[in-house]
Amino acid sequence: MEKPRNPRGYDPAEIEPKWQERWEAEGLYRADVDRDRPKHYALTMLPYPSGDLHIGHWYSICPVDARARFMRMRGANVLFPMGFDAFGLPAENAAIKRNIHPKEWTYANIDRMRGQLRRMGTMIDWRREIVSADPEYYRWTQWLFLQFFKHGLAYRKYAAVDWCPSCNTTLAREQVIGDDRRCERCDTPVIRKELEQWFFRTTRYADELLDFSRIDWPERVQTLQRNWIGRSEGAHVVFTAEIGEAGEPLEIFTTRPDTLWGATFMVLAPEHPLVARLTSDAQRAEVEAYVETATRQTDIQREAADKEKTGVWTGGWAINPVNGEKVPVWIADYVLMGYGTGAIMAVPAHDERDFAFARKYGLPIRPVIRPEGAEPVSGDELTEALTHDGVMVDSGPLTGTPADQAYEKVTALLEEKGVGRGAVTYRLRDWLISRQRYWGAAIPIVYCQKDGAVPVPDDQLPVLLPDDIEWRPSGESPLKLHPTWSKTTCPVCGGEARRETDTMDTFMCSSWYHLRYLSPRYDQGPFDPAEYDYWMPVDTYTGGIEHATMHLIYTRFFHKGLRDMGIVQGDEPMLQLRNQGIILGEDSEKMSKSRGNVVAPDDLVDRYGADTVRAYLMFFARWELGGPWNSRGIEGTSRWLRRVWLMFVEAEEDGKEAAPGIAEGLWRKTQKTLKQVTRDFETLQFNTIVAALMELLNEVSQARNEGAASSPVWRNVQDVYLRMMAPVAPHAAAEMWERLGFEGSVHLQDWPDVDEAAARDEEVTLVVQVNGKLRDRLTVPVDLPEEEMRQRALASEGAQRFLEGMTVRKVVVVPGRLVNIVAT
RNA sequence: GCGAAAGUGGCGGAAUUGGUAGACGCGCAAGAUUCAGGAUCUUGUGGUCGCAAGGCCGUGGGGGUUCGAGUCCCCCCUUUCGCACCA
Numbered sequence: 001m002e003k004p005r006n007p008r009g010y011d012p013a014e015i016e017p018k019w020q021e022r023w024e025a026e027g028l029y030r031a032d033v034d035r036d037r038p039k040h041y042a043l044t045m046l047p048y049p050s051g052d053l054h055i056g057h058w059y060s061i062c063p064v065d066a067r068a069r070f071m072r073m074r075g076a077n078v079l080f081p082m083g084f085d086a087f088g089l090p091a092e093n094a095a096i097k098r099n100i101h102p103k104e105w106t107y108a109n110i111d112r113m114r115g116q117l118r119r120m121g122t123m124i125d126w127r128r129e130i131v132s133a134d135p136e137y138y139r140w141t142q143w144l145f146l147q148f149f150k151h152g153l154a155y156r157k158y159a160a161v162d163w164c165p166s167c168n169t170t171l172a173r174e175q176v177i178g179d180d181r182r183c184e185r186c187d188t189p190v191i192r193k194e195l196e197q198w199f200f201r202t203t204r205y206a207d208e209l210l211d212f213s214r215i216d217w218p219e220r221v222q223t224l225q226r227n228w229i230g231r232s233e234g235a236h237v238v239f240t241a242e243i244g245e246a247g248e249p250l251e252i253f254t255t256r257p258d259t260l261w262g263a264t265f266m267v268l269a270p271e272h273p274l275v276a277r278l279t280s281d282a283q284r285a286e287v288e289a290y291v292e293t294a295t296r297q298t299d300i301q302r303e304a305a306d307k308e309k310t311g312v313w314t315g316g317w318a319i320n321p322v323n324g325e326k327v328p329v330w331i332a333d334y335v336l337m338g339y340g341t342g343a344i345m346a347v348p349a350h351d352e353r354d355f356a357f358a359r360k361y362g363l364p365i366r367p368v369i370r371p372e373g374a375e376p377v378s379g380d381e382l383t384e385a386l387t388h389d390g391v392m393v394d395s396g397p398l399t400g401t402p403a404d405q406a407y408e409k410v411t412a413l414l415e416e417k418g419v420g421r422g423a424v425t426y427r428l429r430d431w432l433i434s435r436q437r438y439w440g441a442a443i444p445i446v447y448c449q450k451d452g453a454v455p456v457p458d459d460q461l462p463v464l465l466p467d468d469i470e471w472r473p474s475g476e477s478p479l480k481l482h483p484t485w486s487k488t489t490c491p492v493c494g495g496e497a498r499r500e501t502d503t504m505d506t507f508m509c510s511s512w513y514h515l516r517y518l519s520p521r522y523d524q525g526p527f528d529p530a531e532y533d534y535w536m537p538v539d540t541y542t543g544g545i546e547h548a549t550m551h552l553i554y555t556r557f558f559h560k561g562l563r564d565m566g567i568v569q570g571d572e573p574m575l576q577l578r579n580q581g582i583i584l585g586e587d588s589e590k591m592s593k594s595r596g597n598v599v600a601p602d603d604l605v606d607r608y609g610a611d612t613v614r615a616y617l618m619f620f621a622r623w624e625l626g627g628p629w630n631s632r633g634i635e636g637t638s639r640w641l642r643r644v645w646l647m648f649v650e651a652e653e654d655g656k657e658a659a660p661g662i663a664e665g666l667w668r669k670t671q672k673t674l675k676q677v678t679r680d681f682e683t684l685q686f687n688t689i690v691a692a693l694m695e696l697l698n699e700v701s702q703a704r705n706e707g708a709a710s711s712p713v714w715r716n717v718q719d720v721y722l723r724m725m726a727p728v729a730p731h732a733a734a735e736m737w738e739r740l741g742f743e744g745s746v747h748l749q750d751w752p753d754v755d756e757a758a759a760r761d762e763e764v765t766l767v768v769q770v771n772g773k774l775r776d777r778l779t780v781p782v783d784l785p786e787e788e789m790r791q792r793a794l795a796s797e798g799a800q801r802f803l804e805g806m807t808v809r810k811v812v813v814v815p816g817r818l819v820n821i822v823a824t
Numbered sequence: 825g826c827g828a829a830a831g832u833g834g835c836g837g838a839a840u841u842g843g844u845a846g847a848c849g850c851g852c853a854a855g856a857u858u859c860a861g862g863a864u865c866u867u868g869u870g871g872u873c874g875c876a877a878g879g880c881c882g883u884g885g886g887g888g889u890u891c892g893a894g895u896c897c898c899c900c901c902u903u904u905c906g907c908a909c910c911a
Contacts, residue, residue, distance in 0.1 A: 179907090179908070219828075219829085220828060220829065220905085220906090222828095223827065223828050223829095223906080224827095224828080224905090224906060224907085226827090227826090227827065227828090227906065227907050227908095228906085228907080230907080230910065232910070232911080234911080252911080253910095253911065254911060255910090255911065256911080267911090309909075332909095333909090334909045334911090335909085335910095335911075336909080336910070336911090338910090339910045339911075340910070340911065343911095344911045345911085346911085347911095351911070352825095352909090353909055353911075354911085356909095425910080425911090426910095427907085427910060545905090548906085549906085549907095616849095619836090619837095619848080619849070620836065620837085620849085620850095621836060621837075622836095622837075625829095625830085627836070627837095628835095628836085630835080630836065630850070632850055632851075632862095633835090633836070633849070633850050633851095634850095635849090635850075635862090636848085636849045636850060637849080639849090639864095640848095640849085642864095646864095675840095676840085679840090687836090687837070687838085687848085687849095688837095688838070688847090688848080690848080690849090691837085691838070691847070691848035691849075692847090692848080693848095694847095694848055694849070695847070695848060698848090765844070767843075767844050769843085769844090769891085769892070771891075771892090772843095772890095772891065772892045772893095773892095774844060777844070801878095809891090810891060811891085812843095812891045812892075814843060814892095817843060817844090818843055818844075818892090820843080820891050820892060821891085822891050822892095
């Protein structure tokens with residue numbers, strides 16, 4: 001787009017690169033430990049080096065950069081680092097598509113993105129950059145893995161796991177999304193595979209992860225994490241399966257121990273270990289056939305919500321410990337082996353699923369709760385499960401107890417009799433971290449015939465990735481196919497051994513990157529404890545909400561694990577979390593190359609300059625919501641910056657005398673704006689910051705027409721305005737600051753203190769209401785006594801017109817604001 | 825089904841948390857300047873009735889509390905997101 005150049009005008013293309021170079025040369029944004037100043041660690045989720053920086057990257061970085069700049073001007077020593085989450089599936093998949101080595105592809109992207117990031121004019125301290133694919137980084141990812149292993153928080157298990165047939169790797173449960181169970185990265189439906197894999201014991205911290213009392217995180221994220229962790233309170237109850245003479249314990253989990261007397265049958269998951277032995281000879285063929293089908297079915301089929309329940313009687317029985325009753329044991333695929341104990345007691349009268357199952361197979365239904373005031377109903381009469389409260393009936397010692405007390409009583413009874421106890425289960429599963437891919441940090445374990453799984457000794461870390469490899473996926477770990485790489489010796493016995501050939505989930509790398517920023521070159525440990533003491537925890541963490549049940553759970557888990565190992569301190573890594581929304585294309589659809597609605601920040605910077613783009617990203621929507629892009633809207637912030645320039649830098653001295661009150665009024669508005677902008681920066685309300693600056697400019701413009709520029713206050717207004725603007729439009733503010741002859745760099749100035757006295761209005765608009773409706777507006781002194789306000793309001797023309805023929809019943813006076821006259 | 829968030833002009837969004845609804849910007853309209861403009865500058869811009877002064881209506885819908893409700897309470901509708909045979 002051709003653009004006329006005015007040599008005197010605001011020309012971002014000229015000033016922006018100039019200032020970026022100067023800042024870099026002067027080291028303006030270096031952040032070092034300084035015990036004399038309060039610290040502020042502002043962290044934004046590190047980008048994936050996927051090729052090009054898109055507008056979403058700008059959206060997640062620029063507004064928080066402005067906030068970090070604001071915090072710095074307020075006196076904090078601010079750490080605002082940046083890095084690249086360089087390992088992982090997308091990099092590898094993209095490299096495969098283009099047939100170049102993932103490493104080459106990734107590092108080329110990083111170079112490109114680094115340049116684009118610099119164009120934003122951020123205050124990133126580039127000395128602290130990290131790249132998670134650098135050996136000096138992943139050395140410590142591997143080291144940390146081993147700490148988890150040594151402390152029993154990482155373990156290897158043979159299990160049915162989720163496998164993405166397109167990415168050719170296993171996935172963590174968190175990376176399988178939707179009711180149709182798709183791969184989080186590529187949307188391909190996952191399948192089940194039985195494999196031996198490495199897990200992290202996230203479930204050990206399930207309860208602690210539910211505690212958000214020490215952190216200021218959005219309610220939404222808390223809810224997502226709570227749902228994900230899925231805590232259920234209930235009881236384990238031990239039935240006795242009729243196997244052999246003495247029987248065998250058969251433990252179930254229930255959230256409704258109070259309904260134990262209504263259990264009329266039991267259901268086991270088809271994979272339950274007792275199934276084979278409970279099965280009678282007569283039922284064996286049928287049971288085996290059912291188990292066979294169930295195992296062959298995918299989870300998608302098994303978990304389909306609308307699927308009709310199926311099941312088979314094993315021919316076996318179990319005894320209910322509270323009443324000694326013998327109930328039939330069934331198997332059905334709606335009971336999942338992975339949850340609870342893989343066995344349930346079925347109470348069809350009070351559970352919808354059990355009800356449906358009982359009706360289908362003609363099993364008895366016995367109500368044990370009678371709703372308040374209702375007539376007794378027999379199980380046969382029921383048309384649906386009774387899920388409401390009431391009074392216990394047919395429940396042995398509990399009969400007559402209100403249902404809401406029964407729960408506690410039964411639990412106590414179970415414990416007393418030694419046949420059960422209160423218990424809690426979770427939906428959360430342990431984190432599967434093995435990946436059958438090349439482009440990741442190798443799991444630093446060696447397998448020896450004699451010594452088993454042995455950690456690679458610290459002095460042999462990192463376990464380097466070989467470059468000469470067939471990295472195209474084949475379903476096997478590429479490292480396994482390398483002719484020599486996996487061959488090694490056992491660190492314990494020196495005998496022949498082979499390396500683990502799976503790599504780690506990339507979320508491992510990002511679980512601790514905030515620690516590596518503290519001392520990216522430190523080689524005595526993952527981070528320098530002295531830096532940790534000063535900078536941690538992260539004060540404000542920002543990023544997309546899509547990580548709520550992945551990265552944000554993992555990183556909290558990681559921190560808690562490391563805390564218990566004595567490696568870090570404190571219970572939480574990030575005190576405050578804020579999420580930005582997503583920028584959609586102009587068509588309100590998700591941006592994508594195929595739709596052709598992608599907004600390229602480079603083009604925008606070419607046309608408007610980085611400052612305009614920064615300001616628009618702060619202004620155009622509520623940051624936490626995002627919304628569709630509007631290519632016309634950006635003209636507004638472009639115009640704003642040009643007008644500021646015009647007003648302060650270019651406009652000729654007109655020699656006009658200031659009209660009375662103009663200077664005071666302008667200064668008052670400036671102070672009011674300062675007050676609002678300060679508050680909004682604190683609370684990350686970016687859109688109203690820019691709006692307030694625009695509003696002030698409108699007033700500046702008007703005051704200038706009335707001679708304000710010749711008043712001594714004019715320079716003070718410029719001073720405060722440029723300081724307020726500096727975090728938003730750092731280049732333009734720096735340039736104007738210098739041109740107007742202010743000392744030093746605007747970015748090293750203090751944030752001005754609000755002059756409350758100057759900000760206070762002398763006169764206010766007094767709103768006069770009659771019966772709650774606006775009838776007049778009066779301009780009155782701000783400190784007008786209440787009685788006087790009352791009198792003036794009653795006497796006002798607008799009120800009088802409506803009060804004719806009415807009687808005033810009451811007058812409500814809100815000092816400095818309004819008077820409401822109640823009349824009939 | 826359970827849970828969360830959100831519904832305000834043509835559009836993006838403000839509203840000091842119960843006190844002037846629509847700040848700021850986009851768009852639109854009229855005017856000025858300009859050879860011209862998607863440049864710049866004024867002014868206007870929720871709907872409706874009215875020549876006007878001004879009136880009436882208006883924050884998804886319906887009730888309620890209050891002198892006063894976008895804001896608080898109850899019921900309902902819509903949209904988005906998350907979880908979902910989890911015992």
